[in-house]
Amino acid sequence: MSTTESTARRATIKEVAEAAGVSRSTASRALSGTGYVAENVRARVRAAAKELGYVVDATARSLKQQSSRLVGVVVSDLRNAFYSAFAAGAAHACRTAGYTMVLLDDRGHTEDETAAAETFVALRVAGVVGTPVSASLSAFLARHRVPVVEADRRFAEDSVSAVVVDNRAAARSTTEHLLALGHRRIALLLDETDWTTGRDRAAGYADALRAAGLPEDPSLKVPTGWDAEAARAAAVSLLQRPDRPTALFAGNNLLAEGAWRAAADLGLSIPDDVSLVAFDDAPWMSMVTPGVTAVRQDPEAIGRAAVTTLVAELAGEQRGPSTVVVPTTMIHRGSTARPTQPA
Amino acid sequence: MSTTESTARRATIKEVAEAAGVSRSTASRALSGTGYVAENVRARVRAAAKELGYVVDATARSLKQQSSRLVGVVVSDLRNAFYSAFAAGAAHACRTAGYTMVLLDDRGHTEDETAAAETFVALRVAGVVGTPVSASLSAFLARHRVPVVEADRRFAEDSVSAVVVDNRAAARSTTEHLLALGHRRIALLLDETDWTTGRDRAAGYADALRAAGLPEDPSLKVPTGWDAEAARAAAVSLLQRPDRPTALFAGNNLLAEGAWRAAADLGLSIPDDVSLVAFDDAPWMSMVTPGVTAVRQDPEAIGRAAVTTLVAELAGEQRGPSTVVVPTTMIHRGSTARPTQPA
DNA sequence: CTACGATGTGGGAACGATGTCACAGCAGTG
DNA sequence: CACTGCTGTGACATCGTTCCCACATCGTAG
Numbered sequence: 001m002s003t004t005e006s007t008a009r010r011a012t013i014k015e016v017a018e019a020a021g022v023s024r025s026t027a028s029r030a031l032s033g034t035g036y037v038a039e040n041v042r043a044r045v046r047a048a049a050k051e052l053g054y055v056v057d058a059t060a061r062s063l064k065q066q067s068s069r070l071v072g073v074v075v076s077d078l079r080n081a082f083y084s085a086f087a088a089g090a091a092h093a094c095r096t097a098g099y100t101m102v103l104l105d106d107r108g109h110t111e112d113e114t115a116a117a118e119t120f121v122a123l124r125v126a127g128v129v130g131t132p133v134s135a136s137l138s139a140f141l142a143r144h145r146v147p148v149v150e151a152d153r154r155f156a157e158d159s160v161s162a163v164v165v166d167n168r169a170a171a172r173s174t175t176e177h178l179l180a181l182g183h184r185r186i187a188l189l190l191d192e193t194d195w196t197t198g199r200d201r202a203a204g205y206a207d208a209l210r211a212a213g214l215p216e217d218p219s220l221k222v223p224t225g226w227d228a229e230a231a232r233a234a235a236v237s238l239l240q241r242p243d244r245p246t247a248l249f250a251g252n253n254l255l256a257e258g259a260w261r262a263a264a265d266l267g268l269s270i271p272d273d274v275s276l277v278a279f280d281d282a283p284w285m286s287m288v289t290p291g292v293t294a295v296r297q298d299p300e301a302i303g304r305a306a307v308t309t310l311v312a313e314l315a316g317e318q319r320g321p322s323t324v325v326v327p328t329t330m331i332h333r334g335s336t337a338r339p340t341q342p343a
Numbered sequence: 344m345s346t347t348e349s350t351a352r353r354a355t356i357k358e359v360a361e362a363a364g365v366s367r368s369t370a371s372r373a374l375s376g377t378g379y380v381a382e383n384v385r386a387r388v389r390a391a392a393k394e395l396g397y398v399v400d401a402t403a404r405s406l407k408q409q410s411s412r413l414v415g416v417v418v419s420d421l422r423n424a425f426y427s428a429f430a431a432g433a434a435h436a437c438r439t440a441g442y443t444m445v446l447l448d449d450r451g452h453t454e455d456e457t458a459a460a461e462t463f464v465a466l467r468v469a470g471v472v473g474t475p476v477s478a479s480l481s482a483f484l485a486r487h488r489v490p491v492v493e494a495d496r497r498f499a500e501d502s503v504s505a506v507v508v509d510n511r512a513a514a515r516s517t518t519e520h521l522l523a524l525g526h527r528r529i530a531l532l533l534d535e536t537d538w539t540t541g542r543d544r545a546a547g548y549a550d551a552l553r554a555a556g557l558p559e560d561p562s563l564k565v566p567t568g569w570d571a572e573a574a575r576a577a578a579v580s581l582l583q584r585p586d587r588p589t590a591l592f593a594g595n596n597l598l599a600e601g602a603w604r605a606a607a608d609l610g611l612s613i614p615d616d617v618s619l620v621a622f623d624d625a626p627w628m629s630m631v632t633p634g635v636t637a638v639r640q641d642p643e644a645i646g647r648a649a650v651t652t653l654v655a656e657l658a659g660e661q662r663g664p665s666t667v668v669v670p671t672t673m674i675h676r677g678s679t680a681r682p683t684q685p686a
Numbered sequence: 687c688t689a690c691g692a693t694g695t696g697g698g699a700a701c702g703a704t705g706t707c708a709c710a711g712c713a714g715t716g
Numbered sequence: 717c718a719c720t721g722c723t724g725t726g727a728c729a730t731c732g733t734t735c736c737c738a739c740a741t742c743g744t745a746g
Binding site for chain 2 (some may be wrong): 053079118288
């Protein structure tokens with residue numbers, strides 16, 4: 001029961017040192033493994049530490065070392081599968097690299113993002129990775145000399161490293177897939193076009209249309225809200241137009257969910273009445289009938305890569321900012337087909 | 344540009360004090376709001392802090408105060424929607440209460456859980472909430488005087504607070520629903536029966552059968568693996584038996600996914616060939632046709648309640664350990680019907 | 687035999703914030 | 717005019733750890 005000893009206060013390194021009959025300095029060296037310590041002394045100190053249930057005080061260590069073994073992670077919405085998988089990947093990479101993750105959810109709000117950045121600075125985190133909502137994340141952290149890696153989208157394009165996917169190329173080939181099937185009226189659902197993600201996806205869509213010699217119909221670029229319900233409403237009104245599109249390209253998994261529900265609401269059959277393709281894969285897309293054709297990004301890999309990049313920078317293995325592009329794959333399921341009455 | 348000042352080192356409270364022409368003590372009081380400070384002095388200190396971009400050093404504060412404003416959260420698998428929603432709820436409640444969440448994913452491994460507990464102790468977190476994997480989480484933390492709230496399942500039933508759902512009652516009424524439809528061969532898929540969750544769900548299932556005067560057929564209580572793929576395999580072999588069950592009761596969302604895929608693999612129609620009901624709701628269950636009837640637990644509410652309970656304990660508003668039971672609701676969709684050939 | 691590097695140990699000063707304590711000024715009261 | 721009580725401020729010790737430095741011992745090369 002020795003290790004279950006429950007003293008009133010927590011054991012400090014001083015007590016460990018006394019129990020082992022050495023000085024604090026020696027105990028510190030023995031436990032941290034830096035500097036000279038005789039092997040038998042090290043063993044004695046280790047035993048004493050175990051006996052007393054000693055756990056290092058990270059706050060004292062961080063204060064002395066002027067940096068913690070913490071990595072800050074900010075995401076926009078943990079309930080969204082994309083972000084939770086990202087966080088899972090980041091968590092795993094942190095653990096592998098010996099860091100502890102501090103996860104904050106900014107709900108997509110700039111104010112929450114700013115508060116998160118301040119929290120990270122206060123905690124003296126070693127670095128931060130996140131899916132930024134504004135340019136202020138990187139700006140604020142840079143001012144405080146905290147390394148940042150932007151993931152999924154970029155705001156500080158040339159000052160910090162980033163891990164992204166090639167949104168433009170993926171959106172282009174997705175659109176080309178629909179064009180090849182014969183679709184001419186292809187609607188693009190996007191929640192925003194201010195970030196690199198939305199902007200690049202819109203650009204890829206436009207690239208494909210242009211290459212096919214088709215004019216871009218602005219009424220087919222539909223701005224939706226941020227959640228599935230808003231997307232459903234937008235898709236319903238889109239699909240009720242007399243000249244309704246023959247295919248929908250949903251900008252992310254939530255918008256795809258909205259589009260799917262909209263089609264169900266209106267009694268439209270996928271892919272017979274309308275084709276659907278999604279940017280961003282989600283578990284439900286392989287469970288419904290037909291399955292939803294989607295551009296799969298691997299958010300877990302993005303999270304892992306973001307932390308790995310950060311850790312490399314912390315280790316000084318990196319010169320300037322770098323950009324990692326995580327590959328995407330198109331998963332063909334059954335939700336796309338030739339349009340029944342081609343335009 | 345004053346606040347964008349980027350000095351080589353971070354500003355300390357001493358520098359703020361000097362800039363404002365007061366002592367460190369006064370600056371500390373002015374910023375933290377405790378003790379007497381003249382209003383004009385407070386304003387001057389605030390201005391100086393802003394000017395210098397001062398952010399308090401949480402490591403120094405925690406060291407001095409012997410406790411941090413951190414709450415540790417452990418979950419078993421962030422990629423699982425149940426846990427990510429739980430984490431989202433916990434994150435939100437932490438933020439509301441002025442705490443910062445440190446989130447660790449133990450992948451369901453006891454060793455990782457122990458490591459997480461040690462990390463929390465090292466960080467001097469104010470308290471911990473989590474979905475425990477073993478009794479050692481609470482035991483270790485109790486030894487170090489760190490308050491814990493167990494969520495979803497319990498290991499330290501009478502020593503720490505918990506936030507759970509009434510698994511037994513919910514499983515019983517779910518089973519009763521199937522019995523009322525005329526099902527007599529109802530299979531129960533569970534990944535474990537060692538924790539309170541699996542044990543209580545099995546007990547509720549047994550309660551219902553007993554009340555209906557039906558014998559319990561052990562071969563219908565199917566142990567699956569931990570993931571959807573293992574559940575699919577188990578369900579496939581179950582549904583291939585000559586005396587196959589007319590209804591499946593899946594113990595959680597992953598097992599329901601496996602069961603759904605198994606039915607699809609075998610070309611069995613739900614609910615015509617087999618009824619399906621799930622413990623634990625998930626987004627896909629309302630997107631597939633037919634929708635999956637499910638017991639909805641609100642994991643976000645569980646996360647919120649767990650943190651709220653913990654914070655109440657930290658504030659000393661609580662006598663002994665308490666138990667919060669978060670209500671569940673049964674969502675009827677289309678996956679259950681009368682059996683075609685009743686036993 | 688001395689000088690020197692390698693090994694091993696301990697003393698003491700930080701790291702940055704907080705909070706106790708002493709003390710000063712000032713108003714109101716007996 | 718003493719006194720009490722309130723407001724306001726600063727000096728200083730403290731939290732637990734690390735790490736720089738001084739010092740001791742030992743083996744070996746010159």
